[in-house]
Amino acid sequence: MKKKRLQLLGALALLSLLAGACHTAVNDNDGQCHIYGTINPRFEGKKIFLVPQQGPAVAETVDSAMIQNGRFAFHVAPGEMKIIRIDYHFRTGVEDLLVVAEPGRVEVTIDSVSHGGGTPQNDSLQQWKEYTVAHTQRVIPYRMKLREAVKQGNQAEKEALTHIIDSLQREYRRHSRQLAKQLNEGTLHDFLTRQFPNTIKRRMPDGTVEEVPYD
Numbered sequence: 001m002k003k004k005r006l007q008l009l010g011a012l013a014l015l016s017l018l019a020g021a022c023h024t025a026v027n028d029n030d031g032q033c034h035i036y037g038t039i040n041p042r043f044e045g046k047k048i049f050l051v052p053q054q055g056p057a058v059a060e061t062v063d064s065a066m067i068q069n070g071r072f073a074f075h076v077a078p079g080e081m082k083i084i085r086i087d088y089h090f091r092t093g094v095e096d097l098l099v100v101a102e103p104g105r106v107e108v109t110i111d112s113v114s115h116g117g118g119t120p121q122n123d124s125l126q127q128w129k130e131y132t133v134a135h136t137q138r139v140i141p142y143r144m145k146l147r148e149a150v151k152q153g154n155q156a157e158k159e160a161l162t163h164i165i166d167s168l169q170r171e172y173r174r175h176s177r178q179l180a181k182q183l184n185e186g187t188l189h190d191f192l193t194r195q196f197p198n199t200i201k202r203r204m205p206d207g208t209v210e211e212v213p214y215d
Contacts, residue, residue, distance in 0.1 A: 033078045033101040039110045041070040053081035121188040135172045
């Protein structure tokens with residue numbers, strides 16, 4: 001009788017555990033944003049944070065997770081640009097990652113070069129990031145030469161290099177605006193539109209302020 005009672009208690013305990021597991025399981029298609037990340041196992045037990053790209057980073061707006069077995073996860077409401085960053089004590093050599101809080105499953109890797117994807121907007125964001133990195137690498141040598149030309153007082157070289165840099169910057173802005181146009185709407189569209197406006201407000205010689213084309 002005692003043995004049967006123990007078996008019954010064991011079965012009930014197992015059912016309870018299974019019920020709890022079912023209850024806490026995450027449905028990646030529930031309309032929320034589910035971010036699953038990998039990171040170097042040397043950060044085991046450290047905290048990683050999900051902070052708003054815009055607005056104050058305070059207790060009410062910042063989410064955190066503990067790194068376990070080189071992995072972490074965030075489950076948040078969609079609709080914002082977020083930044084994933086490791087605890088500032090361990091941030092050296094680790095790149096922050098910008099992500100779109102978009103419904104679905106987002107896979108990210110946080111490292112010296114971080115990347116993410118898995119949802120339409122985050123795939124587009126990763127492509128834009130790679131284009132941005134390539135653009136920066138193209139511009140850096142010209143900026144270095146420009147500094148040297150300024151130091152040497154070489155006006156002709158300075159003007160030629162400034163023209164090249166301005167041209168590359170215009171190309172980069174056009175590419176970013178074109179991506180925003182292709183997206184048409186959504187969080188990433190709004191972010192790119194803010195970052196790369198078509199027009200800017202400029203003070204005119206008579207003191208009035210007019211909206212003029214950026215490029």
